Amino acid sequence: MPTLRQLEYLVALAETKHFGRAAASTHVSQPTLSQQLRTLEARLGVTLVERGESPVQLTPIGRELSERARKVLIGVDDLQALARRSVSGMAGTIRFGVTPTLGPYLMPTVVAQLHRAYPDMRLYIREGIPDEQIAELRRGALDMLLAPLPIAGSDLHIEPLFREPLHLVAAPDNPLCTQSLLQKTDLSGSGVLSLDRRHHFHRQAEQICGELGAELLRDYEGTSLDSLRQMAGSGIGLAILPELYLRSEVGGEDMVRRLPIADWSATRSIAAIWRSGAAYTQTYLMVAQAIASEARNMMKAS
Amino acid sequence: MPTLRQLEYLVALAETKHFGRAAASTHVSQPTLSQQLRTLEARLGVTLVERGESPVQLTPIGRELSERARKVLIGVDDLQALARRSVSGMAGTIRFGVTPTLGPYLMPTVVAQLHRAYPDMRLYIREGIPDEQIAELRRGALDMLLAPLPIAGSDLHIEPLFREPLHLVAAPDNPLCTQSLLQKTDLSGSGVLSLDRRHHFHRQAEQICGELGAELLRDYEGTSLDSLRQMAGSGIGLAILPELYLRSEVGGEDMVRRLPIADWSATRSIAAIWRSGAAYTQTYLMVAQAIASEARNMMKAS
DNA sequence: CCTTTGTGATAGATAATATCTATCAAGAAT
DNA sequence: ATTCTTGATAGATATTATCTATCACAAAGG
Structure with missing residues (x-):
């Protein structure tokens, strides 16, 4: 295999057609360049230079290979340039897991913002069930994760970011919507829709229903928040969104109405998570804080 | 600057996620790979591997750079593969000079033939005045040349290839065309057209006119064989083609007629020329012989 | 919980390679 | 004919890559 230095010497010779000037431009002595060119010719098994010509001429093969060499060196320059830009850590593709109950409504803006600020960094977003994504994070298929708490694991760094309010919604023609302020007891016995049980969301819905004396409807599991909204809008039951x-x-709230309930404060805690042994944790922390900031901005705006 | 070996180690680690297996696949010991990865990280100024993780994980930057590294290594593999294919000499781009009084009528077929036989070799054809192209050959702007003889120069290898007959043509309604066999004396005093004096062709026309007692017309210098043919077809004068x-x-002969002249044997010698100190002269010789063979085939066919 | 195995890092030695200076041979320029 | 320029060769030195031996630590197994 040739060395990058040898390829440099070949390209310099192709440009200068002079052993001495090629040596000077690559900062070695002329005998070194002469010797290394010979070694390169021996390794490649071809003659690159017409000896005895004045000025020096490359052979047709030598010219062709020097063009290839130039491209290789450009590739190495690009690699080094990217490394220089990456010293801060704000580079590379971060494989980022999100729950479908949050990611699509928050991450697009954040991804665009971060890419504008750090052109060499990308978030590659992948949706999935948090528990499954935790396993993927552990085995290295993901670098970072946005997920609701709680999450257990001493080998993970959990960075709480923000709390997201959860709302109980009903169809507009539901009698509950006619009251200006509901008491929790008013909801006793109401049917509530939820996502399938693999979702964190489901467990939180179970807890809320327990508090309200409501009933978690088991015959109508939603596959997405949208399907929950549509079913709630059709009057099949209430939904937590x-x-x-x-x-x-x-x-949006064109199909459903939030129910105003006295002392309602259901929320879910969202955290960014990465492996404890990760490098570039400052980078992950910065990304996490950008997400938290955007979420707060989005929830503050009225 | 990283070394190609280091890039190989990085790519192997990205693939195996195991220092020992990466070392085995690149045929070094595990401590060597570990050390070289550390050196590479130091040179690039970035962390490529998450230490303490099990199994080994690359950082986002490490993955990005290993992709770049892979591309560089592919470029080097391509360069080596081309070198292997070039060992015979039948590779690279040969910058080939030709006279416009011959090249366009001979070289297209030869170029295609050679490229089919040797896909890694190309002839890059450039037309020009032979004397000027001889100078370009000497100073290395051309590798090879097809030109009429004579050509002087002890630093050049001259490979005579074939003799090409030259014909005197006239307009169809020229009285000379009514005779089935002309004597050279019949042409005494006739006007003959020629190319401008920089062309070898011009000098040969002068010589032929001297032999015939004909007159070289000086007010109508052609810029190409086509313009000579068209002027001859218009009755302005005779032409040598x-x-x-x-x-x-x-x-073609739709506008002019060859004059049948007793004991007519005017020809020009065509040779392939390259620098005496050229490498890969066997390649040039093979190219030259392909041209000669094609020329003979084209002139033999009736 | 203890022992064994696996993994990546470190240390010192050795092998291999790159580069140096000195000098030469040959050609070009004066 | 002499001097200068250019690329090659020789031997010495500097630098780097790789080795083996061994360590520290974590994971796996009993």
Whole structure:
């Protein structure tokens, strides 16, 4: 295999057609360049230079290979340039897991912002069930994760970011919607829709229903927040929907109404998570803080 | 600057996620790979591997750079593969000079033939005045040349290839065309057209006119064989045109007629030329012989 | 919980390679 | 004919890559 230095010497000779000047431009002595060119010719098994010509001429093969060499050296220069830009850590592709109950309503803006600020960094977003994504994070298929708490694991760094309010919603013609302020007891016995049980969301819905004396409907599991909203809008039951979803273009409140309930404060805690042994944790921390900031901005705007 | 070996180690580690297996696949010991990865990180100024993780994980930057590294190594593999294919000499781009009084009527077929036989070799054809192209050959702007003889120069290898007949042509309604066999004396005093004096062709026309007692017309210098043919076809004068031109699609004899002249044997010698100190002279010789063979084939066909 | 195995890092020695200076041979320029 | 320029060769030195031996620590197994 040739060395990059040898390729440099070949390219310099192709440009200068002079052993001495090629040596000077690559900062070695002329005998070194002469010797290394010979070694390169021996390794490649071809003659690169017409000896005895004045000025020096490359052979047709030598010219062809020097063009290839130039491209290789450009590739190495690009690699080094990227490394220089990466010294801060703000580079590379971060494989980022998100729950579908949050990611689509929050991450697009954040991804665009971060890419503008750090052109060499990308978030490659992948949706999935948090528990499954935790396993993927552990085995190295993901670098970072946005997920609701709680999450257990001493080998993970958990960075709480923000709390997202959860709202109970009903169809507009539901009698509950006629009251200006509901008491929790008013909801006793109501049917509530939820996502399938693999979702964190489901468990939180179970807890809320327990508090209200409501009933978690088991015959109508939603596959997405949208299907929950549509079923709730059709009067099949109530639904618990998160704030960022309701505020998004996709969500919205044209089909359902938030129920105003006295002393209602259900929320879910969202955290960014990465492996404890990760390098570039400052980078992950910065990304996490950008997400938290955007989420707060989105929830503050009225 | 990283070394190609270090890039190999990085790519192997990205693939195996195991220092020992990466070392085995690159045929070094595990401590060597570990050390070289550390050196590479130091040179690039970035962390490529998450230490303490099990199994080994690359950082986002490490993954990005290993992709760049892979591309560089592919470039080097391609360079080596081309070198292997070039050992025979039949590779690279040969910068090939030709006279416009011959090249366009002979070289297209030869270029295609050679490229089929040797896909890694190309002839890059450039037309020009032979004397000027001889200078370009000497100073290394051309590798090879097809030109009429004589050519002087002890620093050049001259490989005579074939003789091309030259024909005197006239307009069809020229009285000379009514005779089935002309004597050279019949042409005494006739006007003959020629190319401008920089062309070898011009000098040969002068010589032929001297032999015939004809007169070289000086007010009508042609810029190409086509313009000579068209002027001759218009009755402005006679013209001397070479065999391969007359046989070509571009040339042809629809506008002019060859004059049948007793004991007519005017020809020009065509040779392939390269620098005496050139490498890969066997390649040039093979190219030259392909040209000679094609020329003979084209002139033999009736 | 203890022992064994696996993994990556470190240390010192050795092998291999790159580069140096000195000098030469040959050609070009004066 | 002499001097200068250019690329090659020789031997010495500097630098780097790789080795083996061994360590520290974590994971796996009993």
